[in-house]
Amino acid sequence: MDNSAIEIKNLNVGYNTENSFSLIIKNFNLSIKKGEIFGIAGESGSGKSTLAQAIYRSVKYPGEIDSGEIIFKDKDILKMEANDLRKIRVTLFSFIPQAAMNALNPVRKIRYQFYDLLLAHGILPEKSNDKIFSVLKMVRLNESVLDNFPHELSGGMRQRTVIAMSLLLNPELVILDEPTTGLDVLVEHEILKDLKNIQRKYGITMIFITHDLAILYEISDRIAMIYAGEIVELGPRDDMLEHSTHPYNFLLLKNIPRIGVKMNNPIKLKGNPSNFNENFPGCQFYERCPFSKAVCSEKHPDLKEYSNEHYYRCILFPEWKQGV
Amino acid sequence: MKKDHWLLKKSLVVAVVIIMVSLSIVSLYQSNINNSLNNKAETSSSSASNSSTIYISPGPTPAFTDNFNPFNGPWNSPAGIMGLMYEPLLQINTYNGTVIPWLATNYTWNSNATVLTMHLRQNVSFSNGMKFNATDVVYTFNEQKNLMGQWSVLKSVVAVNQYEVKFTFKSSNSQYLFYIGSNFIIPKALFSNISNPLKYVDKKPVGTGPYMLESFSPQKIVLKANPNYWQKGEPKIKYVVYRDYVSSSALTVAMQRGQVDWTSAFAPNITSMFVSKNPNYNHYWFPQGQPVTLLTNDALYPFNMSFFRQAISVSINRTQLQSIGEYGYEKPANAAGLLSQQLNELNSTNAALAKKLAEFNITYAKQILEKHGFTINSKGRLVEPNGTVMPTINLMTIAGYPDWDTDISLIAHDLNKLGITVSISTPTQATVASDVTSGNYQMALDVATGIGPNAWYDYSGLTGPVINNGSNVATNQERWNSTGTGFMTYYNNYQNVTNTTTQGKYINHMASIMLKQMPVDYLVYSADWFEYINSSIGGWPTAKNPYWIPMPWYPGPNEVVMLHLYIKHAGTNNGLSAYEYYIIGGVIVAAMVGTGAAMYLRKKKIRGEE
Amino acid sequence: MKIPIKYIIKKITLFFAVFMGAITINFVLPRLMPGNPAQVVYSEILKSGGSGISPVYLNQLEVEYGISKAPIYIQYFQYLDNLFHGNLGISIAFFPEPVSTILAQALPWTLFLVISSITISFFIGNRLGRYAGINRNTGKDLAIDLFSMFMAAFPAFVLAFIILDLFSVYGRLFPIGGAYAINVNEGLNIPFIISVLYHAFLPALTIMLISLGGWVLGMRNNIIPSLNSDFINYSENLGFKKYQIKNIAYRNAILPNMTGFAMSIGLSTSGVIIEESIFSYPGVGMYMITAINSLDYPLIQGIFLMVVIAVLVGNLAVDILYGFMDPRIRQEGE
């Protein structure tokens, strides 16, 4: 237990709609180890962003955390006083959002945004220029960006600025919610490399959330696949890559085009992502699964262990894999 | 968080309370002064705040203009102020013809009324000390003749000697005495060097009048007594303050509060809005002035028929006009068109007819029309003798004169009963003026009569050459063709005589022709608004003692009234002393500083926590 | 700081285009009106018992007033020529006072009234709107919203009458009209200043109340999306203090209101015509009404021009200020 950076227990998160309250994250349990890059993958509607926000306790109305515990540094984040939570943000853990182009205050120079951040945490900005310079260096940004407005920077620079701000006060845990969406391929690649370097160098725990499975596999140490608000497969990266236990992970991997790899009529997923029904009794993946059988629609599968630290949520395993 | 709100609220409440208290002290103090007019207030910073002061408003205007050039006519703003600084040769009462010799001691006519000689008063000087004499009079009339085309009936104006001026007319013109006598006299010495006296902005008026300009601002003009005034001991009131009221409602409230001693304001219900506020001192007298006329375009069918005009006259309910349109103030006019003060000049026959033709009698109206072949069809519409239905007739009056706007809708109703469909329109003053002068109208509610000290003047506006519709005319805007009626003979002969008995005969001749012809229909007498407060000032003209025309805006006459006024008690002024202003200023500044400090502390506290 | 020169040039070009358009309308409109001012004055004098004047006098008046019978396009060029020489002509209703003198008298009062009251209402309105937006969907929000909506919906002059009635006529707390008390001397002395403030209080209050609603609702509608924006979320994620977050949202939300500010100074300068007539305030408004009634072209044009210039300069100033305040505009231009 000492080894875990953050632990999520029985987390339920939902959305208020005009007529109802529907759960997006259901009975979610996860423990993340110190110093690892933990990847969470899922397609649109799977609830991965909600999960990220929930871990940071920043779910916005109409989203709402229903119940559960998130233990970070022996404290339940969900039960913290708002002001205490505010104080540990950035100093202990921080969040890097996906829309970097909009995440910075458009009418304030970067320098003052850094100063504001320092002020918010009770640090006098005048004496902390060195700190800002060092964190900018860490993300490979020139000091001159400080005197620019956000719109004067390129997307990559903005994203780096956001990363710098989030890392300014040396947090132990960083949650990255699709940090490279919308960036150019080359820039994306650079930033990912830098992130990984920073993580290794400072031993920061990272929770990396994305829909891009290829990137996730490239960067993560451990991976969780999310479907319909549940983990369908969880395990070390290599294990997941070589020994898929859930059809979803397996098929997604097979369907990713790769340079120089010919695809000969791969087995495809049916239907659409986010095509799930909260009240469906069986496996949520039933409708999209090319291997599904009647039994799948009857009972909701539980998370089972495949090998050490490798779990899956499928009744038909290993039956389905023999058919491939 | 709770605590901060408490701090904010507290400081805000304190600030608001302080400001409110200080402002209400100001206002209570002010209203106290206003209510107790007998209080002797201390002299404040203004020199006008003398105990011997009268406050005048001639009526609402946007602002006063800093120009007292008499060449622009006496009708400068504030209206009437010129009458206190410049004086005429004679003061003539237009109600009853009384003449008071003023700068002239007397006047003489030659036998056929072509030469008028004015004998000027000696020992009169202008307010700057220059002597007044015949050169000023001659200069005044000749300059006006040259510059403005006025006095075209005069052949020459010459000084016989230093105190005698001879006016020679081109033809007999006995009635021009009124116009010549009322004209303000201007000092030649000051104006003769000015290249264009018309456009000259005169900021330092110099006249022979009882007052001199003391100070000017667009909101307030102060006049002070002329120490060299030729009437010894006059004026009795040493300061005159003209106060600008932008709207009639502001003026009304100022009247209610006793801030204006003398004014001329229209108020829909004068008793409740003014008199009842202080019945002992607040008074009004609304003498009847020029008649309001329903102008009919006599050059157009059907108004070219005199009986038709008569029928219209008797079908109008003038009492209703008085009670609804004119708020009960303006009495029905007589059909002969004379001022009510001049009605005694009519003989009994004419008087009876004048009364009958102005009385509402729809049956009589129908009789008149039926006698001439008009009929009324089943729908109640008037049908002409040739069988066609009378077309719709337009009636217009000036927009923004609520009483007239109401009047025309009442008249339209009345004429509708006679079977005439009337459409009403209320264009702008400029449009009405231009349409009436050019004859581009069918019926219009307007004032078309002249005004002067006797009945002849009443007809002066109605006579003149008949000019085709489309060309402009100054008088005879109703385009009445009097040829064959003999009216013009009497009218012209009247000017040749100076004998009042003969004049009376002529008037009755003219009146009987007017009653037959009815070139215009007289509706109601317009009221001459006049309100005054006699708590500190006495000597006002009243209905019982109508010694002179009472309106403050009427330059010339207002001087006569002014010289009758006297201080009963030491007057007052409105306002605070400088000392009190400093205290209030201090309190407000302190309140603002306090609020600012409280806000600053609050902000600091909020930033400190969390 | 980089100067958004392109943006400024663009705005100034637009300024002159609009200005030329406005002065053309300004020229054409009064001339469309039928009647001629000399005739108005003439018939006025006639009615008030004027002494023996003849139609010759009418012509004389026309010459005096400079009523030109030249073709309209020549008049237009004369007008432009005069305008660029700063010659606004001579008023007819206040003959022979030059229009510029009248404006110099009246405009300061109007501007004082408008700018002070609009500025105050801008600040109060934005604060109220901020408060309502931050406490959105609570009773406080609803109360503020309903109040502002009702204020915005109430006919302005009726509100003025009610305020005048309550505080002045019956309450006797404030003066009924005028710009200062009759016994103070004009000039920079404390009695005068206090008297001016005291007299301006009610008209300013009315204008403030009328314009308040717009600011409140505008601010509320701006700050709600602003509070939901990505950068606010991110600021929260960075652990910013509440007041910092509110200020960030506020600063972003106030930008659209800034253009409204300039616009409303202009609009109120004309709206104040009614307020001035009700509160008997000696500003431009009363002159305008008189000028229109007496067909005083030069004065109408002068006032119109002044107001348009005031509005345009206000707009331009705020546009340029906006360029500095919102760095995004500096680059884009449009």
Next chain:
Amino acid sequence: MNELIRTENLTKEFETRTGFTGISKIKALDNVNISLFPNEIVGIVGASGSGKSTLAKILVFLYKSTSGKIYFKDEDITKIHGKSLKKYRKEIQMIFQDPYASLDPYHSIEWHIKRPLLTSHYSGNIDDRIDELMNMVKLTPPEYYKNKFPHQVSGGQRQRVYIARVLALNPQILIADEPVSMLDVSLRIDVLDLLSKIKNELGIGIIYITHDLNTVSMVTDRIYVLHNGEVVEDGYTNTILTSPHDGYTKALIEAASDPYKRI
């Protein structure tokens, strides 16, 4: 076989404002020469800002080129306008990146497919043709989708609706501007397969614009690598991906994501 479309030294300059001096010009395209044959898919690869979207918009005449020529079946069409432009546009159609934005949210799917049939005065039975098109893009059964609105179907389906919409005009050329980059991973392959199928079955030439070399390797026959408005490398897909010459191409290949690689 002749080229369907060919460009000759196509150049496009944009004016931008810089500081005090005012206008300066940026070359979005610099002497670009590309060609497309029937029944092939040509890839245009480049990072953002390389000018690939500009090229697409010039080819469909949403932008005007600064200089250079465009040939359609050996006919110079650089300066066409009016009716001939309308005629040309029937032959060349474009698929946009974001199917959320390229479909009108206020109109049904049926409307979207029907409009091009109406504007091109389709002679046959319109309803049958709609069904045929919808079947072709695997929106089956058509009745189920016809009355739906764009927001009621998934991103992949939206993109298919759009493809059906442009196929209704029977174009000879399709320009697909990043058609799958906004789609979920599980849906991309379907759309790409559809493009291949269109090429094979209808013989349409397709210009496939993307930054993603993985998908390029999957569908295209030839590629042009675009960098700062210039074509830095072109040739057969396999050749270039296995032995790139240009540094930029190498960087792109290096940056292409692959689950089996490690950063």
Next chain:
Amino acid sequence: MEEKSNLNGKITYNKSKKLNGYTSIIRSSLATLLKNNKSKVGFILLLSIVTFSIIGIFYTPYNPNAYLFKFSQPPNFVNLLGTTGYGQDVFSELLGGAAPTLMIAFSVGLLGTLIAVLVGIFAGFTSKTTNAVINAFINIFLVIPGVLLIMLFGTYFLGIHQNLGYLPTIIILVITGWAFGARTFRSITLSIVKRDFILSSILIGESKMSIIMRQIMRAIMPVIVSNFFFTSMYGAMGLTFIEYLGVGNVEQVNWGTMLYWAINYEAYLTGAWWWILPPSIMISMLMFSLILLNFGLDEMANPSLRVFKKKKRDKNE
């Protein structure tokens, strides 16, 4: 397969109902509008004012034009709202004056919006230079203070003194009131024209007219309605200004002229509140209802303003 609302909370739409033509769009918009409490109140308020005005067309207790009663009577059983200073029945005037007032307000709203839409869309669809010219033109009208224009135009129409009924009033208000909407429509059109779905329609060969009518108009529909409400408000408010300034035809009966006569009679000084308050309150109620309706529209067009009540799931469910 069932349809789900998008769970990311971006947009929620009505479920697969077939919508064709503008009538159903209006119907569905109305339904959405009525979901909002504020706009529901506004709608009911507006509906009752309209009903009131319709009654006024057919029936008034007394002739509103006739001077039938004692002057300045406070409310009593004969005259529900008392009488004017001229002896007219205030309630009859209020009832009879409702229809013209609404007629003016809504015709100004309609015409003003129409012009604004035409100018705005034209500007958005034309060449750069024409667009700039139109923009300058719109700005001229935005910058010139409306009250001055009202006074000038009003005096002009009074000057030509043809009996045109309410036409001059409407013309003046439309002239002074269209520009705000035009600016909005111009910028909206400019942004919509750049969107992919319009580009797509251009590519498939749709004509400009078809794009405008079928797509742009549909996309800006909420803004058109909102602009209609705003311009109508301007119409109602402008009517009172025109009448107050005395540049309208004061012989007609509507709420504006009621105020004109009341104020000219200095009803507020004589204490005749029953004369001055009813028309003021009716006008502000009309404006208020339109503002409330707009509130709902705003939330419709701008989902971030929208709220729904918390419906947290019952744990036992």
